Amino acid sequence: MRALLFESFAGPLSVREVPEPAPPAGGVVVRVAASGLCRSDWHAWQGHDPDVVLPHVPGHELAGTVAAVGDGVRRWRAGDRVTVPFVNACGRCTQCAAGEHQVCVRQTQPGFTHWGSLAEFVALDAADVNLVAVPEALDLATAAALGCRYATAFRAVTQVARVRAGEWVAVHGCGGVGLSAVQIAVAAGARVVAVDVSADALELARGLGAEQVVRAADDVPAAVHALTSGGAHVSLDALGSPVTCANSVRCLRPRGRHVQVGLLPPGQGRAEVPMERVLALELQVLGSHGMAAHAYPELLGLVAAGRLDPGRLITRELPLDDAPAALAAIGRRPGIAVVTSF
Structure with a gap:
């Protein structure tokens, strides 16, 4: 598959051919339709996150369709339109049992703990806990913007503050x-x-x-x-x-x-x-650290009702080939940039 890759922190960013991921047990592989370029991806590239192991594919703000399903997954099938929070919870720890998936002690994060979504495919853990169905009326570029920045802001404003x-x-x-x-x-x-x-x-x-x-x-x-x-x-x-x-x-x-x-x-x-x-x-x-998948229905309901319009924040849609320059220049242009062509 084609992916954005870096082999040294703060080093060159390039689009390369790399191996496709396989679905983990309990997880899925998603064919990425859209992936946002986020400041957190810039932090990963700069070496500010201790979980990142080189070489690395960043990207954590995504939407797409399920391409392959791992053993034990019950709720999802190939072709389902999905998004996911950037925190992928385990679903079994004390925090998860209390519904606080965003602070799961065994969390994984695409683009940080493993290769991420600035690629044609991305593997996601604990699919039955973490995947969120994307309504047909919501375009996948807008859905991608929910996974980190918009959902994080929603919980910070409405539930934490x-x-x-x-x-x-x-x-x-x-x-x-x-x-x-x-x-x-x-x-x-x-x-x-x-x-x-x-x-x-x-x-x-x-x-x-x-x-x-x-x-x-x-x-x-x-x-x-x-x-x-x-x-x-x-x-x-x-x-x-x-x-x-x-x-x-x-x-x-x-x-x-x-x-x-x-x-x-x-x-x-x-x-x-x-x-x-x-x-x-x-x-x-x-x-405030993200938002659990089970909390998405309230947000999606407000979007469907027209009370919130995350699509207004998307100011650029880019091909993957433009992602290296856009990630290096993160923060210089306002709004959300989303890669929509791989």
């Missing part, structure tokens, strides 16, 4: 996760302040309903406090950096909720959380 109508929500970083969070928070009735270094990204955020925007070069906490008359009720670090994490906490009003969504690889520096402020203002500091 518990955003309520009328609240001010600050979103730090308007990449795929951040723009998704903007749209979802607006749909929940919140008033959104979007923060980014890019004027183009902020313009996209306005188009998705952000009421206010702040250039990240400014004093972000001061700007957010002024625009919201006292600070945000909820603030999400959707980028993942020491600066955006600290700014997110500092822009909250008393009893506000900070949600860390963007990855914070230790190699890029440890975030310094102002715990004195957390204590004095009784702030909540929360983490």
